[in-house]
Amino acid sequence: MNSKYKNPYKKNYKLKIIDKINRNGITYGKLEDAPFFTGSENLLADEIKINGEKPLFLSGNKNYFKVDENKDEVEIEINWKTRLLLMQENLGNALIRYFLTSNTNSEILNYKVGKNSSYIDVNAKDFKFMTIRNIESLANYAVFSNLAIENFDDYLSIERLAKISYEGPALKRTGEIGMILISSVDKVNSAIRLTIVSGENAYKLARNSINTLENMKMYLNSDSIENVFSDVKKLKSTGLINAPKISADENSFENKNDVKTKAEGNIKNCDSKKIENNEQGENELSSKENLKFEESKIDLEKFNFKPMPKKEFFVKSENSKEEIKNDEVKNYSQTQKILEREKISNPDENKVPSKIDLDKDKEKSPLFYQAVESFKRFATDVAGINYIYKVLNDVNLKELREISNYILKEDNFIQIYGLKNGNRSKVIILRSQNLNFDLKKIYKKLEDNFEFTGTGNMYTLDLECRESDMIRIMESFLIEIKRYAK
Incomplete structure (x- = not known):
């Protein structure tokens, strides 16, 4: 492993300062291999403390940070919770980028990773709904396969999969993400933006979605969560819900963003309560296909996925x-x-x-x-x-x-x-x-x-x-x- 982040799970360090400089009466020190990530255009920095305090970096050079001029060592504490979230989101984003480029002709314009989610901007006018679902399915297949990861300075090497452009600390196996969800697809200027949640954030999103469906089930007096959408459709057909119309191309995300709605309106036979946050665009497609997910059309075998030895x-x-x-x-x-x-x-x-x-x-x-x-x-x-x-x-x-x-x-x-x-x-x-x-x-x-x-x-x-x-x-x-x- 050639990356300086040899142990991304370690939280506390005591390291020697290899160089000091003085600027405006403040002493700044440098480490040989700083174990923390200082951030980039694409990825947030680690949250750290140096000698128990928030770090003060030298302007224009984050290799140097404020130190005690009389000491030759510093104690560094990395916020593990933030690092774990960032590593999960960063790896999830990298996997989606890889499967996007290897299975479509789309050009990736930009991406950004935060601790709550990440996004990828793609040079495209639109995406088909099932294309996105297939990409998400392939990424999760890689997660479930629990493949070993080697982290190098500017890329990851994932066993039996590929080398993927990457920066910052990384998890050691894909399975440590848990799951990846493409939570939304939106038009941003002339590009399509895919918003991605991975790991703990994906679990929270799934749990919140289930809670929303449970609340809708209660308000609608539905027999089960699976019947919520059909009950909402019945209300819509009676004119009690003013929902947006779906254009002819239901499988287009350009149209689905117009349909990805909150089903708002008064429901007279439900004590005039509002049904909020109904992901109607996705549900329209699910209803059309009798709630059955179409099996991925992309051949998994060509990616050389094999059972773990x-x-x-x-x-x-x-x-x-x-x-x-x-x-x-x-x-x-x-x-x-x-x-x-x-x-x-x-x-x-x-x-x-x-x-x-x-x-x-x-x-x-x-x-x-x-x-x-x-x-x-x-x-x-x-x-x-x-x-x-x-x-x-x-x-x-x-x-x-x-x-x-x-x-x-x-x-x-x-x-x-x-x-x-x-x-x-x-x-x-x-x-x-x-x-x-x-x-x-x-x-x-x-x-x-x-x-x-x-x-x-x-x-x-x-x-x-x-x-x-x-x-x-x-x-x-x-x-x-x-x-x-x-």
């Missing part, structure tokens, strides 16, 4: 510390509350827990099934058994249980999840019912080798342990399960 699936002990750095958990308050309510005891009877009702399959939303499929994409096939082995960040424990329990019902799946939470970290292990071995026996075999407590049975285990032991516990269970599952 099996050797990458099994985490080596000597790399555990690095894996932990790559999976820092930032917001765990909700999970912690759930953990505090749970009582951890010894493994109980050999029955499927009451939480997992295998005879009842309640109707789930399409988003739930999308989440299940995204988890299954992490699976690695070893001798006909699909192993999902993952350390998860910012996880909703209740949703994780629902997803993992659903996958449990399918044949030939082993699931091992790690959830970091200090001394109350979690390891959750599940195996499909058709597999003929007992997880409780493996639990008893390993319990003397580690300090953990837990509950479970032959199908599932729910362990609590120290964060420092979590990866080794996951590895040990993986090795034992692989022996029994032959």
Whole structure:
């Protein structure tokens, strides 16, 4: 790795000053390789403190910053939250740029990355709706493939994909983004601007959109979120909603920006309440195609995406510390509350827990099934058994249980999840019912080798342990399960 950002996850440094100059009575110092990014036309700078204070840079030269003339070292603190958001947005923008240029004839005029979103300006009069969706789908395929990244001074090298123009610190695997959404497409002067949200920002946008749909469902008294749009269309047909008209070319983003609206008006049979923020343009197309997403027409094979090598699936002990750095958990308050309510005891009877009702399959939303499929994409096939082995960040424990329990019902799946939470970290292990071995026996075999407590049975285990032991516990269970599952 030739980039100076060799460890983008490190937050605190104590470094030597290699040069000092004096300007107007102020001493400025320089570092050999400053570990922070000072910003550019395309990317915001890291938020940092030098010796506990906001830095004062030399005018016209950000290589030099104010220092104490009597000291030869400085302490640097990088705001990790801001850096993580910027790295997620920066990588998401880079992936969209790559797939845009490799799959269309569009010329990229400019791009800008901020900590809440990014954008790309493209020299084009218009974009077809499905072209944008295909680009977004390809970018997320690269994310789900969890490809390794090498950061050089002015580009990224992403395994089995490409070299992409890039600047600043970078994540070490594409999977650390989580997801990428193209949130809007607008005309700006003579160009088309794609607004992109990635990582945590994409999750927040998706959650807010679901909350909006839930509110609309309540106001409309719809049976489900899936029926909200059809109910709005019924109201529109009765003249209770004044919605803009769609021109003949419904698949054009030039027209969709006129339709991408707030469905405003008085709804008389809903207590005159307003329905706001209805993404009508996208929904019109979804309705036209019976809410089915047209499969990407771009051949993924030509990008040389391949299943991840099996050797990458099994985490080596000597790399555990690095894996932990790559999976820092930032917001765990909700999970912690759930953990505090749970009582951890010894493994109980050999029955499927009451939480997992295998005879009842309640109707789930399409988003739930999308989440299940995204988890299954992490699976690695070893001798006909699909192993999902993952350390998860910012996880909703209740949703994780629902997803993992659903996958449990399918044949030939082993699931091992790690959830970091200090001394109350979690390891959750599940195996499909058709597999003929007992997880409780493996639990008893390993319990003397580690300090953990837990509950479970032959199908599932729910362990609590120290964060420092979590990866080794996951590895040990993986090795034992692989022996029994032959």
